Amino acid sequence: MTNSVVLRTLPTPDSFRVPPRLEGLRRVSYNLWWSWHPEARALFRRIHPGRWIATRNPVAICSGPIDWEPLLEDPKFLTQVDEVVAAFDNYMAGGSDHWFPRTHGADLTNPIAYFCAEFGWHESLTLYSGGLGILAGDHMKAASDMALPLVGVGLLYRRGYFRQTIDADGHQEHAYPEIDLSLLPLARAAGVNGEQLVVSIPLGDRRVSAAVWVAQIGRVPVLLLDTDIPANSEADRPITHILYVRGREMRLHQEMVLGVGGIRALRALGVDPSVYHLNEGHSALNLVERTREFVAAGETLESALEHVKRHTVFTIHTPVSAGNEKFGVDLVKRVVGPLCDGTGEADAGGVPLQRMLDLAVGAEGDLGAFDMTALSLRLSVGANAVSKLHAETANATWSPVITNKILGITNGVHMPTWAGRETRAVYEQFLNADLDRLDTDGPEAAGFWERLGSVDSRAWWDAHTRQKVALGEFLRSSIRRQLGRHGEAPGALREADHFFDPNVLTIGFARRFATYKRANLLFTDIERLTRILSNSDRPVQIVFAGKAHPADRAGQEVIRDIWEKSRTDAFRGRIFVMEDYDMRTARYLVAGCDVWLNTPRRPLEASGTSGMKASANGAVNVSILDGWWDEGYTGTNGFAIGDTSINPDDAAQDAADAESLYRILENEVVPRYYDRGADGLPAAWLDLARASIGSTLWRFSTTRMLHEYCEQLYLPAATPQTGSHR
Template sequence: MEPLVRVPVAPGAHFHLPPALEGLRRLAYNLWWSWHPRTRILFSRIDAAAWARYRNPVPLLQGPVQWDQLLDNPAFLAEYDDLLREFDAYMANGTDHWFARHHGEALDGPIAYFCAEYGFHESLGIYSGGLGVLAGDHMKTASDMALPLVGVGLLYRKGYFRQTIDADGHQEHAYPDYELARLPILRALDRLGQPLTVRVQLPGRELFAAVWVVQVGRVPVMLLDTDVPDNDDSDRPITHMLYVRGREMRLHQELVLGVGGVRALRALGLDPAVWHLNEGHSAFLLAERARELVAAGTPLNRAWPEIRRNSVFTIHTPVSAGNERFDGDLVRRVAGPLLDGDGRPGTGGVPMAAVLDLGRGVDEDPSQFDMTAFSLRLTTGANAVSQLHGHTANATWQGVMPHDILGITNGVHTPSWVGQPVRDALERWTNADLDLMDDQPAEGRFWERVDKVPTRELWEAHQRQKLELAIFARGRLRSQFARHGEAPSTLEELEEILDPSILTIGFARRFATYKRASLLFSDLDRLARLVWDPDRPVQFIFAGKAHPADRPGQGVIQDIFGRSRGSKLRNRVFILEDYDIRIARFLVQGVDVWLNNPRRPLEASGTSGMKAAANGIVNVSVLDGWWDEGWTGDNGWAIGGRETSPDEGAQDWADAQDLYRILEQELVPAYYERDAQGFPARWTQLMRNSIASTIWRFSTTRMLHEYVERLYVPAARAAAEPEPAPAEAG
């Protein structure tokens, strides 16, 4: 099978491999390894210390390796051969998958997916949180389903900030400086075999962006990078940092993403059948496509409907205030030379007055350019990321959009998030194949057979994942507290914390104030009685970052850290710093309960609870986002109800009281109840219900089935229809 979408690339970093192991290079430069555990184990066998340090095969293979020992190891060579065959078969296969069989003729080109961030693996830090991790899961699942898709994003050489929390609880920010030669990325080549660079016209100058490629299984993801010698020193940092604070710098980033992304695709000869904007950050791709049509002779009043026909948009924020907006004068000054035109090739034809008019938000403020409003007006289909969010979004954007916003609930890439012990149990007792969920006949619907997993086996698999979390968290806390100057006796205490026999509740997400991370601490005395109950103790683990500009969110972190070190809660409440994909994996696999208590209806979806549920973790959440449709009554608990008070203080108090009630009267007793054999039969049934009700329904496989049938195929068909008669120019 030919590659679904082929982007030519230059060779990677130079490192020597024995000829018999040359296939390791292919494995290292394809993130397929990030969701196939046997491949990661193979790399760790080459050099366990280097793998533990980097968690990335490229610097591991660049270092000194005892190849002679490996070449004399039959077990290693057999595993290498087996994995390489499996990888090559994966890359060559795909014609028998669901998309190819049901919709293979529907698209005459790839789907181009634009997003400002991608979370594939902790070793490639070009993500901040949920949006990026969802985009990464979208790419992995598109690969597993053999969808013809190409991703477009930005290469942040300094990534998103690394978080430390000082001894007073203050969040501190440090930006890494990634050495590209040590990352699993390759330089894209143009059709002449030269390194691909695209240009974007800015006021008085040309901006150059190099194009890199991350290969995610079958899916290439192109990343644009402005830190190249052709640019002025003042322009090279444009793509350095994700979600940079400065509004003008952010606008430059989004011009590079939208305009530069279109030009990179064109330079490679790729003609997408569908253009997918994941959030409004890439909205300028719509203006660039209109500019292309006008330059080819299409009147502007025909160009807008033409680009609309095969463009789709995903909105991720429930209220208009949370969407990306820029001052109109700033947009006119920065984008005007490109869109209005200043006589240079590749500019002009799209008057800024028309662009700004299409970007009017729900408040009709002519001084603001709303990227979401612009995207909604110029796409043929749009979706929210849960059913509740769909209702909220339609109410918010009524009058702006020319169509209803669909509800396509988010999902997670199950192979990336289910822990190996639980996965082994599912495979053994239900014949689950998490790598092939894309077209399950009746006998393959393993989630309908989860009740077959014995109580003892499910509980022991969970306890193993819980022990792994405890060991990992103790090490992270030891490093954290040692940096604070804690005494050796305090560090020694950490060996006894996070006892796996104690009910463990996790809370991990961005520390925005509406997520109410401090709700649990509304009544400290009541909470202290709960956690220190001599017969049924409870412990809590928190993790998450606040944006560097979000002072109130940072205040929440400081407050929780302070309480965790106070006498009432010390050694029962913990906060882990520098939340990333790796910490997330340990948490969603290893806690007993996943807590989420946002202020309804401000959580568009949330996916961390889905990841936890797929591992049998029980959710306790406000009925917001995905949990509003995911809660079945027997797979977890709902905090409060679906009616909310306009008085936020009163709502917070009511939700806190209900949370305490659930914990004290229902959840804690259920967890500690044991059967005659000493196992928590009632609790493990909750775990089974959690898995059965979520592992398919909230997977990215189900999600992509919906994207294909409700957005991608309809958009491709609309683009193939005869053009409608143009409206009269006004």
């Protein structure tokens, strides 16, 4: 087998300073292992509580002034440091007994290369916008936990995705603050002679250079390419500034850097992957670059294309063809053409551009569009959708393009990241469960699932209540900042101190504000919703959070509409809209909400993962039967809004779904939550919560997901393993 990929990096900045006795903190700080290990986060919080609250980033904490003397004189602190460093070192040194080496160690000689336009590991690295990036981040963490040899490839966005604020009228505002890279857990990749590694990418009639950084995710390194370096012109330095930049030419430039530059970075570092995994079509130009390499080495075009296809797998995320990445053919000819047809430079492989244009014709047959998904599907030996229902939709949508069936590998979530601290403590105390090792075929899982139903009800309830109290504190702090920025009167800020009662049934709705997700479905009948929320004996409160893309005016209008309604007398103090939805906010919400609401227009939700995260914390899903819930719903672990039928009349479908939702809330959710026994506990509700956890914790984990990726895609694409896998 191949071991984990180890890359040379340059020394960390001089600004990072710790006493010699604490030098082990450097290793921990520069590895995002700390992001899913609460004992490590608690240690850094103890070092500097104020800076932890401000940055939540060990590198930033240890790069500023710290009074180390009292800490060095505290035996308990030193013991805490030693335990965290030892746990980290043991994690990094181990792995041979984990699932992949134990089960398939002899089946893979070279690592998997995983390309994605965004990665979400932690809120301090704003390299993600939403579900795709969070999934990619969880994929890296799970690969590390199960010791799967893998290297990620992405872009380093110095301004990331936008920071969201909501003004006093409910309008979404966008800000792109620049990231200080010296304060992040990143290191520059080192070239063969120890120099800062830089790769060159042809962009039309010029060349652009990209620095290569490394983010270490446990055992998994991720390469991040950055064009904001002095070698580039002022016009080219911003190419990698903003995630999902609106300009189409700039977006194509980004995808050239990701696809072509990513391959060149792997080559420069001596990494020869067995398999290339394209997570969405943004990195599809790596197919062009790899084809060019084979042709330049003397292979025929057809042989080169076959070789590329044999070792490529692709994941499609968007159910409708129109939502996939496309570029105008004229733009592609200008930007990508010189890479294909050659300009007389050393990297000219002579790949006919027209052949690539033909391979990128989409399902609609539009010859004027270069469809990145179509190109990826045609040049992949295997492809998957991200839920079983999505696979049905994808196979129908892409039937003019595909020759092999698109598989259904349902998304999962990294349970150690998303299980709340209190919930995780219950798992560890009562179930002897290590969430880092969810492998069901290993000795660590023996009896775990059988014991789940026997956990003391009071322990479950108290753990969830503590997480709910924490959510309330976080929400009130967020809303006070909003109101203060809006210039609200002091009385309004004092009123906010009483917002969010942890004893009240709480519904969470947090996701991207695209119109098909129907965040405003709840407001179909205002009077009925008012009665549900304002019942003095059985009240309900709702928390909304989410961003709309800066170009999505309709999605922004949904945010404004809900914001305005939350400010009315009927809903003030019952409906809350939290701004700047990020991973930190998400962790509070999935840990603290009682109900997780999902109302997409079926079948437009490819998968969705937020409900999985909430379910792992004992929340009850109330959802349309779409995406993951279409297969996750058992009849006893939550509630299904409506059925699987689809009415072509959207207004009629909305009305029917709203009626179903109201009935579920009135007749099922509210009564079960508030019906208490002599012990003060809602027994029927806790049965639902247990069923929710039991049906999700393994089945919708990234551990299960990666088992399927390995056995259905990675290992078949890795064979035969002879010669170079370029």
